[in-house]
Amino acid sequence: MAGKREENRLALKQRLVRAAERQMAELGLKGLRAREIAEEAGCALGSVYTVFKDLDDLALHVNLRTVSHLDKDLAQAQQSMEDAESQLVAMADSYHHFAMTHKNLWVALFDHQLYGHEELPKWYQERHIDLFTHVEQSLQALCPDSPRQLTQATARTLFSAVHGIVSINMQARFIAVPEKQLTQQLHDFLHAYIKGLKAQKG
Amino acid sequence: MAGKREENRLALKQRLVRAAERQMAELGLKGLRAREIAEEAGCALGSVYTVFKDLDDLALHVNLRTVSHLDKDLAQAQQSMEDAESQLVAMADSYHHFAMTHKNLWVALFDHQLYGHEELPKWYQERHIDLFTHVEQSLQALCPDSPRQLTQATARTLFSAVHGIVSINMQARFIAVPEKQLTQQLHDFLHAYIKGLKAQKG
DNA sequence: GCACAAAGTGAACGACGTTCAAGATAAAAA
DNA sequence: TTTTTATCTTGAACGTCGTTCACTTTGTGC
Secondary structure (H helix, E strand, O other), rough: OHHHHHHHHHHHHHHHHHHHHHHHHOOOOOHHHHHHOOOHOOOOOHHHHHHOOOOOHHHHHHHHHHEEEEHHHHHHHHHOOOOOOHHHHHHHHHHHHHHHHHHHHHHOOOOOOOOOOOOHHHHHHHHHHHHHHHHHHHHHHOOOOOOOOHHHHHHHHHHHHHHHHHHHHHHHHOOOOOOOHHHHHHHHHHHHHHHHHHHHOO | OOOEEEEEEEHHHHHHHHHHHHHEEEEEEEEOOHHHHHHOOOOOOHHHHHOOOOHHHHHHHHHHHHHHHHHHHHHHHHHOOHHHHHHHHHHHHHHHHHHHHHHHHHHHHHHOOOOOHHHHHHHHHHHHHHHHHHHHHHHHOOOOHHHOOHHHHHHHHHHHHHHHHHHHHHHHOOOOOOOHHHHHHHHHHHHHHHHHHHHHHO
C-alpha cells in the first residue's frame, strides 16, 4: 500500500479545485468560501489549508485550469482557419465567446487584487504567457520577414488590445453593446490594425 | 442656524470619500475597512452607513473622483497637441501615466466584482462614458467624413484597446515590460491602427 | 500487530461588514 | 430662554468570514 498518502492528497487537491471552480463559476471570485468548498469536496475545513496556502492560492489553481481551457479554445480556433488573418479573427471571436460563456472564471483571470502587492508566483505567470504564443504564430505567418522579437511584442499588443475591447464591453453593461455589434467591432478593429501593420512593413 | 444638518452631512460625506480614497490608493480596493475609514474621517463606525448604503457604494464614489481626475488629464493631453493623431497619442500616454501613478485607484475603476451581478448604478455609468468623448472628438477630427455613429464605435474600440494594452502590461508583472518599451508599444500600435483606419476610408 | 510519523479534524480566534436601540443634537414651539 | 419634538449619531453587538492549532485519526515501516 505504498503511495496511498500521495494518492489521497492528489485526489483531495483535485476535489478542492473542482469545488472551488464550480463556486467561482457561479458566484465569482468573491463567492469563494472556505467552508462551502470544504463541504462540497467532502473534507474538513482545516484540510483546505493542508493543500493550499490560502484561498488566493486555491483561486490561482482554478485560474490555471481556466487558462488551460482558454488555451485549448484558442488553439482550436487557430487550426480551424488556413490563412493567418482569418486565424487571428477566429481567435478573437473565440476569446470573446469564452469570456461570454465563462464570465466569472474569465474575470478571475485578470483580478489584480490577488496576492496584494506581491508578485504572482512563477508557475502561474508562465502558464499565462502561453496564451500569447498562438497569436504570435499567426502573426509570424502574416509577416514572415518580421524579426521574432518584434513579432512577440506585436502579439502581446494585439492580444492585449482584443482583451481590452472584450473586457470593457463585458464589464460595461453601460449601454451594453449587443453581441453581434461587438463581434463586428472586433472584426473591424482587427482588419484595420492588420492593414496598418502590413502597410508599415512595406 | 437653518441648514446645518445638511451642511454637516455634506462635510461628513466628503471626509469619508477622502479617507476612503487615501486608503484605496495605499492598499487597494480590498484594503478598504469601515472602521479605519470612520476613524480617519473622525466619525463613528455607524455613521458610514448613514451616508452610504455600504462599502461598495462608498467605493463607487471614490471611483467617481478618480474618473474626474482621469478625465481632466485626458482633456489636458488632448489640448496639448494640434493635430488629431498627436492628440490620440498624447491621450494614450496620459492614460498610461495615470495608470502607473495611481495604480490602485485605477484598478478599482475596472473591478467587476462590485455589486455582485447587479447592474452598476446609472449615475456611475454616465460618468464612465464621458471618458470616451475625448477620443471621439479627436477621431472625428481625423476622419471628418465618417458618420458620427461609426466614430463613436471606433472611439470606444480604440479606448478599449489602449486600456487593454496598458492593463495587461500593468497587471502582468510577468516579464514586466519596462516603461519605455510599453510607451513604444503603445505608439507603434496607435500609428498602425490609425494608418489602417485611414486606408479603410479611402 | 506495533510504534512512529504524517495528515486530517473542527472548535476557537480575531477581524470584518453591517445593524439598531439608545443617547445626543439641531430645529421648532412656547 | 426654555421646552418639546424630530432627526441624526453612536458604538456595542451580531453573524460570518479566513485562518490556526492542539488533538485525533490514519498510513507506513519494522
